[in-house]
Amino acid sequence: MYIFIKILLFLLAIAGSILSWKLFSDSKKARFIAFYTLAISLIALNQILSFYNSTIDIFPIFNTFTGYFLTPLIFLHSILLFKITNLKKLVYKHFIVSIPFLCIIIYWIFDDYRRKLLGYNNNSYITILLVVQCFVYTLLLIFFLNKRKKIILGIKPTLQYQRIRLSITLFLIQALITATILFENFISHDHLTDYLVLFIFLLFMVQVLLIFFLQKKYPTFFKENDRLFHFSNKGTDVVEVYTSESAPPVLQELQKLMSEQKIFKDSSLSLTRLANELNIAEHTLSKILKDSYNLTYTQYISFQRLKEVKKLLQQSTTSDIRINEIMYEVGFNSRSAFNTWFKRNTGFTPTEFKKSPE
Secondary structure: HHHHHHHHHHHHHHHHHHHHHHHHHOHHHHHHHHHHHHHHHHHHHHHHHHOOOOOHHHHHHHHHHOOOOOHHHHHHHHHHHOOOOOOOHHHHHHHHHHHHHHHHHHHHHHHHHHHOOOOOOOOOOOOOHHHHHHHHHHHHHHHHHHOOHHHHHOOOOOOHHHHHHHHHHHHHHHHHHHHHHHHHHHOHHHHHHHHHHHHHHHHHHHHHHHHHHHHHHHHOOOOOOOEEEEEEEEOOOEEEOOOOOOOOOHHHHHHHHHHHOOOEEEEEOOOOHHHHHOOOHHHHHHHHHHHOOOOOHHHHHHHHHHHHHHHHHHOOOOOOHHHHHHHHOOOOOHHHHHHHHHHHHHHHHHHHHHHHOO
């Protein structure tokens, strides 16, 4: 058993260190996930050292202290995926609120160390505090994501949706790790403890492999938030198309066709026609859409129409615009097809979306 654990720890320490270095060098937007992978690699490295020198009691203290930051790092990474105007202020307040709890856990860590020197059993206060911390952050994340449910459902085909899904997956795995640590803390069977330790570090490895796989599959996955989407938190959350001035000219021209001419409203619009409007080949346009937005032509036009429909439905709450008029305006000829398409992309029917509070 120890051989398997040691091999796993070596792989985790190496993979986590390399991955964190790449993430730190990629972009500031990946800093929280970079710190997270670095913390995992340090915990693995510390565990390796404890195996080779079990007489040093400081090792568990380091792991406990580092583990305190894991859940907050994943939470902050999750909210960083959304455009929040006061993000720095939010992180600063978060840090200030965490200081008293950090002081408590440091006190308990050294109290635990003192108890070990005196030959007493470990106390369970630290583990319980980590579980309470994880529970609080879980509630905060649920509340945060629930307020942005419409946005998340509206960006399903995109890289930004993949980023959000990854952050939720990492958070759930971290919650499972915390629960396993709690269980391991209250059992006295040494053989079962070894299996639980192995399980914990296997879960850490799953997290590292998920991050590594998505970074390799999508080179821009952690370098930036998807350029197609801008998340605004001014009163209500809205999704807007965003193209920077430094974007290729063809993307700027494409944006003009969508935002000014609203060419997507034409039900007869095709890939060939749109490519002709831009004076490029069809396969070139398809490649640009895939490389820039991770969308096919059909998905891209569908998103443009969805954005317009949402805007018109929100306006219709204070006007007499009917759903049928909106349907025809964005290029649909069938009410059933329109309703099915809208619900598949948002989770709501047009009528439900229109009646729902902002």
